[in-house]
Amino acid sequence: xPMTELFNEKxxxxxxxxxxxxxxxxxxxYGVTLIFPTILKSLLVNSKIQGIMYFYLGALALLEMAANxxxxxxxxxxxxxxxxxxxxxxxxxxxxxxxxxIVGNGNLFAxxxxxxxxxxxxxxxxMVTHSLLSFST
Amino acid sequence: VxxxxxxxxxxxxxxxxxxxxxxxxxxAFLGFIDLxxxxxxxxxxxxxxxxxxxxxxxYATASIPYNEKRTPxxx
Numbered sequence: 001x002p003m004t005e006l007f008n009e010k011x012x013x014x015x016x017x018x019x020x021x022x023x024x025x026x027x028x029x030y031g032v033t034l035i036f037p038t039i040l041k042s043l044l045v046n047s048k049i050q051g052i053m054y055f056y057l058g059a060l061a062l063l064e065m066a067a068n069x070x071x072x073x074x075x076x077x078x079x080x081x082x083x084x085x086x087x088x089x090x091x092x093x094x095x096x097x098x099x100x101x102i103v104g105n106g107n108l109f110a111x112x113x114x115x116x117x118x119x120x121x122x123x124x125x126x127m128v129t130h131s132l133l134s135f136s137t
Numbered sequence: 138v139x140x141x142x143x144x145x146x147x148x149x150x151x152x153x154x155x156x157x158x159x160x161x162x163x164x165a166f167l168g169f170i171d172l173x174x175x176x177x178x179x180x181x182x183x184x185x186x187x188x189x190x191x192x193x194x195x196y197a198t199a200s201i202p203y204n205e206k207r208t209p210x211x212x
Contacts, residue, residue: 024194094191
């Protein structure tokens with residue numbers, strides 16, 4: 001089956017949109033996973049509580065596990081479903097990112113709080129992204 | 138499940154492979170912006186990029202032509 005069929009008239013719109021959604025989802029996922037620890041380290045460089053960084057990163061991993069566990073319930077909820085679930089998770093990420101820019105710079109507690117929400121929303125969108133590819137099942 | 142649905146599921150599996158490449162590409166992109174992103178926009182560069190990518194995701198999902206029941210959305 002030629003892969004060019006993904007871009008024929010019937011599937012082109014869906015393929016391109018899912019690709020962009022997937023790219024955004026993974027970009028944010030790896031941003032939180034790879035770059036955020038560096039930012040935390042630079043924020044805590046003169047602090048006596050540098051160890052809290054590792055505690056917080058561990059807590060983020062637990063939140064991701066919980067979000068992955070909750071994803072099926074959210075996806076199957078009659079008021080949300082796949083598409084709205086995806087939409088609202090990205091919306092939460094957008095709002096929290098802007099809130100970090102407004103109030104999170106220098107405020108460690110606010111930064112922790114909003115990054116945790118982004119992590120949960122991003123984990124949920126990750127689960128939805130996989131599910132988007134199997135609508136017919 | 139009809140043959141047409143199976144065919145479409147197979148196509149979507151191929152789409153997953155292609156999209157996964159894009160996802161992994163984001164790691165390379167992050168590699169380029171890694172340290173500079175810490176200093177952009179008074180240290181907010183990464184979060185602004187998060188907001189921009191979320192906006193792209195919102196547009197992509199909101200305009201996707203199928204809903205979860207696999208029926209075309211009313212225009």
